[in-house]
Amino acid sequence: MIANANNDDVTPVRFRVKIKRQDGPGKPSYWETHQVEYEENMNVISVLQRIAANAKTADGKGVAPVAWDCGCLEEVCGSCTMVINGRVRQSCSALVAKLLRDQPDEITLEPMSKFPVERDLVVSRKRAFQALQKVKAWVPVDSYVDMGAGEKQSRADQEKSYPLSQCMTCGCCLEACPQYTKIEVLREDGESDADFEKRQEEANAAGFIGAHAINQAMLFNDNPTGKFSKAERLDALTDQGGIQMCGNAQNCVAVCPKEIPLTTSIARAGRSVTVHQIKKWFDS
Amino acid sequence: MANEKVVVVGGGLAGLSATMKLCELGANVDLVSLVPVKRSHSVCAQGGINSCNDQTRQIGDSEWSHLDDTVYGGDFLNNQPPVKEMAYWAPKVIDLMDRLGVTFNRTHEGFLDRRRFGGTLYKRTAFAGATTGQQLLYALDEQVRRWEAAGKVNKFEAWDFLGPMLDDNGTCRGCIAQNLNTMEIRSFPADAVVVASGGPGLIYGRSTMSVMCNGSAASRIAKAGVKYANGEFIQVHPTAIPGADKLRLMSESARGEGGRVWVPRKGQDPRDPKSIPESDRYYFLEERYPEYGNLVPRDIATREIFDICVNEGLSVEAGRQCVYLDLTHIPRAELDRKLGGIMEIYEKFQGVDPRDVPMKIFPAVHYSMGGVWVDFEKSSDGGLVAGSPRNQQTNVPGLFAIGECDYQYHGANRLGANSLLSCIFSGLFTAPGVLNYLSSSKGLGEDKTTSLCNDEIAKHKERHESLLSQTGGENPYMIHRELGDVMTKAATVVRRNEQLEKAYETVCDLAERANKSSLADTGSWTNQNVVFTKSLIDMFPLAKALVKGALQRDECRGAHYKPDFAMPPLQSTDDAGRRQEAEKWCDKFQANIDKWLKTTVADLTTGEPKITYEAIDTSSIPPRPRLYGLVGAEVIDEVWKERQRKAAVGNATGEKSPQPVA
Ligand SMILES: Cc1cc2nc3c(=O)[nH]c(=O)nc-3n(C[C@H](O)[C@H](O)[C@H](O)COP(=O)(O)OP(=O)(O)OC[C@H]3O[C@@H](n4cnc5c(N)ncnc54)[C@H](O)[C@@H]3O)c2cc1C
Ligand code: SF4
Ligand code: SF4
Ligand code: FES
Numbered sequence: 001m002i003a004n005a006n007n008d009d010v011t012p013v014r015f016r017v018k019i020k021r022q023d024g025p026g027k028p029s030y031w032e033t034h035q036v037e038y039e040e041n042m043n044v045i046s047v048l049q050r051i052a053a054n055a056k057t058a059d060g061k062g063v064a065p066v067a068w069d070c071g072c073l074e075e076v077c078g079s080c081t082m083v084i085n086g087r088v089r090q091s092c093s094a095l096v097a098k099l100l101r102d103q104p105d106e107i108t109l110e111p112m113s114k115f116p117v118e119r120d121l122v123v124s125r126k127r128a129f130q131a132l133q134k135v136k137a138w139v140p141v142d143s144y145v146d147m148g149a150g151e152k153q154s155r156a157d158q159e160k161s162y163p164l165s166q167c168m169t170c171g172c173c174l175e176a177c178p179q180y181t182k183i184e185v186l187r188e189d190g191e192s193d194a195d196f197e198k199r200q201e202e203a204n205a206a207g208f209i210g211a212h213a214i215n216q217a218m219l220f221n222d223n224p225t226g227k228f229s230k231a232e233r234l235d236a237l238t239d240q241g242g243i244q245m246c247g248n249a250q251n252c253v254a255v256c257p258k259e260i261p262l263t264t265s266i267a268r269a270g271r272s273v274t275v276h277q278i279k280k281w282f283d284s
Numbered sequence: 285m286a287n288e289k290v291v292v293v294g295g296g297l298a299g300l301s302a303t304m305k306l307c308e309l310g311a312n313v314d315l316v317s318l319v320p321v322k323r324s325h326s327v328c329a330q331g332g333i334n335s336c337n338d339q340t341r342q343i344g345d346s347e348w349s350h351l352d353d354t355v356y357g358g359d360f361l362n363n364q365p366p367v368k369e370m371a372y373w374a375p376k377v378i379d380l381m382d383r384l385g386v387t388f389n390r391t392h393e394g395f396l397d398r399r400r401f402g403g404t405l406y407k408r409t410a411f412a413g414a415t416t417g418q419q420l421l422y423a424l425d426e427q428v429r430r431w432e433a434a435g436k437v438n439k440f441e442a443w444d445f446l447g448p449m450l451d452d453n454g455t456c457r458g459c460i461a462q463n464l465n466t467m468e469i470r471s472f473p474a475d476a477v478v479v480a481s482g483g484p485g486l487i488y489g490r491s492t493m494s495v496m497c498n499g500s501a502a503s504r505i506a507k508a509g510v511k512y513a514n515g516e517f518i519q520v521h522p523t524a525i526p527g528a529d530k531l532r533l534m535s536e537s538a539r540g541e542g543g544r545v546w547v548p549r550k551g552q553d554p555r556d557p558k559s560i561p562e563s564d565r566y567y568f569l570e571e572r573y574p575e576y577g578n579l580v581p582r583d584i585a586t587r588e589i590f591d592i593c594v595n596e597g598l599s600v601e602a603g604r605q606c607v608y609l610d611l612t613h614i615p616r617a618e619l620d621r622k623l624g625g626i627m628e629i630y631e632k633f634q635g636v637d638p639r640d641v642p643m644k645i646f647p648a649v650h651y652s653m654g655g656v657w658v659d660f661e662k663s664s665d666g667g668l669v670a671g672s673p674r675n676q677q678t679n680v681p682g683l684f685a686i687g688e689c690d691y692q693y694h695g696a697n698r699l700g701a702n703s704l705l706s707c708i709f710s711g712l713f714t715a716p717g718v719l720n721y722l723s724s725s726k727g728l729g730e731d732k733t734t735s736l737c738n739d740e741i742a743k744h745k746e747r748h749e750s751l752l753s754q755t756g757g758e759n760p761y762m763i764h765r766e767l768g769d770v771m772t773k774a775a776t777v778v779r780r781n782e783q784l785e786k787a788y789e790t791v792c793d794l795a796e797r798a799n800k801s802s803l804a805d806t807g808s809w810t811n812q813n814v815v816f817t818k819s820l821i822d823m824f825p826l827a828k829a830l831v832k833g834a835l836q837r838d839e840c841r842g843a844h845y846k847p848d849f850a851m852p853p854l855q856s857t858d859d860a861g862r863r864q865e866a867e868k869w870c871d872k873f874q875a876n877i878d879k880w881l882k883t884t885v886a887d888l889t890t891g892e893p894k895i896t897y898e899a900i901d902t903s904s905i906p907p908r909p910r911l912y913g914l915v916g917a918e919v920i921d922e923v924w925k926e927r928q929r930k931a932a933v934g935n936a937t938g939e940k941s942p943q944p945v946a
Binding site for chain 1: 427
């Protein structure tokens with residue numbers, strides 16, 4: 001890092017960015033180092049924008065620009081998750097000045113390791129969305145015609161639900177979870193879109209659904225109408241890849257950018273599932 | 285009618301609400317979106333969604349006054365039948381979102397809590413913390429996932445809409461899109477396509493919008509012959525945090541919950557803001573607009589902040605323009621409960637706690653009132669005919685547009701918290717019309733469809749290949765920066781003809797240069813370079829329509845402000861003199877209405893805008909001067925009302941049909 005002489009904050013003139021790249025699904029990954037001029041208020045997204053506009057490595061070799069994902073640039077859409085200096089987080093809210101304070105020489109960027117890489121820092125999180133389908137994360141209303149307002153709700157209930165409903169399916173909790181392991185299905189020659197998707201879905205279904213989906217199941221089990229299909233959600237939670245796979249490592253809650261009380265949701269889900277199973281056992 | 289296929293392009297609030305309603309009515313939907321729909325830009329909306337409600341009704345509010353606020357705030361450039369229908373649907377829309385599980389804030393008794401937003405005196409706005417858009421979007425996303433599980437929706441996420449497919453008669457028969465990873469180009473045949481692709485903020489480089497808000501889909505249908513309307517009406521939001529990559533919004537709800545805008549009376553006062561006594565603070569919005577205070581409509585707040593910094597030199601900082609937005613007098617717990625989302629954004633990106641220290645903010649490009657031209661069918665009571673296929677249909681049969689990408693609801697200036705409403709409303713309301721269109725239209729037949737698809741795919745493949753192989757030497761990212769700079773300088777808060785003329789030339793030059801882009805990435809997998817370059821090239825027709833529309837419109841209306849054509853305040857100090865001036869003022873105002881109260885309609889088929897003007901339906905509420913804060917407002921108001929009364933008597937004796945009753 002080259003320090004900027006007239007600034008006590010030691011903001012650098014330029015700094016290095018080491019990026020773990022991959023040209024396509026199933027291809028080998030490799031590291032590449034870039035050099036970027038420092039600008040005030042810079043975040044990792046603007047670093048990637050500068051690299052896109054001038055795709056050269058630190059030793060001046062022209063390369064294909066790095067691919068990455070982003071959307072809102074204010075940490076509400078969940079697109080831009082990656083592993084930055086070894087920690088999974090959103091790249092839009094990762095400020096360069098802060099990163100360099102913690103690790104002066106260089107910033108490292110890697111794609112999340114639990115999802116198949118499309119290219120460079122872009123991964124496919126279809127499995128995370130599939131899990132939401134599995135736990136029926138929705139309110140099963142009869143129709144969208146006008147039936148008046150929903151039920152009255154106490155402030156306390158709203159304040160319990162609101163934090164759970166902020167989950168942006170960003171994948172941080174899944175990346176951090178020891179029980180969530182990568183599932184990658186590669187396309188076979190000549191395979192149709194539909195066949196390929198079906199194989200992916202089947203493979204995904206065998207894996208752990210993840211903390212985010214358990215949390216969503218609890219959100220909808222709390223909803224005045226959502227609770228009518230509580231039993232179906234609890235069945236989904238005990239199915240293959242369900243809550244029984246959670247080892248209670250609590251890594252998830254530590255990395256959630258929305259500070260969702262994931263372990264509380266998991267504990268509640270655990271209790272509901274137990275009660276549900278005992279009831280089923282008596283009913284049968 | 286069941287099992288008809290509809291393609292929806294875009295999965296923000298508009299696209300998702302249309303999709304779920306179409307499914308409920310029996311259609312099958314192919315949903316095409318650049319991003320996973322749950323990550324659409326609607327997720328950014330913070331403040332809330334409007335409707336007249338039980339609380340406001342008690343103190344005189346009604347759907348009619350929601351309509352009135354919307355068209356008055358919009359400076360009467362809105363066609364009134366769609367606005368009326370929307371205002372009357374608004375309470376139902378919020379009830380539905382409540383049933384779908386949106387975690388709206390509650391009152392102690394358990395009803396939906398409401399806050400006040402700009403441009404109204406009523407607390408109409410329902411909200412879920414300061415992440416209302418996210419909560420609304422998720423509720424709709426969940427419903428669409430439910431239909432996906434039921435096999436009615438096929439999602440194509442990470443697909444770029446490249447253009448509609450039109451048959452020989454100019455009827456829409458589906459569309460072409462490209463996969464952002466495999467780069468595959470394929471056709472989506474369907475007899476109806478609904479475009480819900482959001483706003484074009486990226487034309488300005490940096491704005492409050494998300495990175496996929498590039499206007500490309502709107503531009504691509506415009507190129508195919510769809511008209512583009514009111515492009516020059518761009519909302520610049522008064523309060524955003526300036527940033528290198530994005531201008532992050534600080535929602536109007538911050539003022540709705542009591543936030544106050546001020547500057548030290550002495551420019552660049554070096555003191556800590558908390559230690560500056562009240563007497564040294566200039567609460568300029570409150571002083572200049574005693575009735576609305578900090579909640580004047582956005583165009584006005586924006587111009588005032590701009591004026592304070594640029595013309596009066598009262599910016600808080602010397603090197604950078606900004607004013608204080610102060611929430612520090614509000615208890616922390618209340619701020620967390622009602623504004624938590626935006627408090628966190630400020631804290632995260634500025635490293636300062638806005639609960640302790642006043643925020644520093646400046647206006648930023650935020651929303652496009654203009655957009656794709658769409659039709660409507662007016663009902664006998666001045667609203668819309670439910671189920672009419674004309675509603676939200678463009679001039680290309682079978683091609684519909686909804687949400688921020690259409691021009692229909694917000695006139696010359698959008699009121700806060702009305703957009704989420706217009707998006708969900710237009711999605712729900714349009715679905716039956718789309719199906720009625722399908723049941724009355726004839727299919728193209730298999731052979732013709734196949735050959736149309738093949739031709740269109742070939743055309744787009746050829747363009748793709750030629751972009752990859754061309755070597756003109758231009759860097760698309762640099763051109764985008766330059767475009768953003770010109771547009772921000774010439775076509776935002778204050779507009780002057782000399783600047784607009786120059787900007788038009790620059791935009792034309794940049795457009796030519798963009799066509800000579802050389803790509804750093806010529807690969808055939810997740811090539812973001814080529815996707816960006818295509819969207820950049822497609823920004824130019826919209827940018828041109830915007831600048832040319834602004835150049836030609838020699839008046840001030842809503843967000844479009846040209847000081848050279850502003851209506852002057854009254855000068856005279858005695859009653860008689862004032863009265864006389866007010867009469868003249870009103871003559872001039874009437875003449876201006878006759879000339880300019882018209883929709884700007886651009887034809888972009890050649891890439892160079894051809895502009896015509898179209899009459900506006902003001903059948904419910906006759907236009908009146910927008911007089912927020914003008915010197916002499918009372919006299920002008922009086923004169924104008926007298927004229928209206930006279931005109932009404934004239935009407936009653938014959939010429940015109942009476943105004944519909946609320
Ligand atoms: C920061 C911010 C805060 C706001 N707060 C409020 C508020 O409090 N209240 C309010 O009423 N309004 C608010 N607005 C305005 C409101 O959020 C937007 O107008 C609204 O969400 C737009 O919704 P939409 O469905 O039209 O489009 P979007 O949500 O923008 O969705 C567009 C969709 O189209 C897709 N798309 C775009 N181009 C293509 C293409 N070429 N191919 C395929 N798909 C494409 C995208 O992937 C996306 O799914 C706010 C806006 C901003 C920027
Ligand atoms: S608590 Fe469960 S879900 Fe969370 S990290 Fe641990 S194993 Fe994974
Ligand atoms: S629970 Fe938190 S970390 Fe996990 S996906 Fe949701 S927002 Fe991301
Ligand atoms: S870009 Fe949306 S969370 Fe980072």
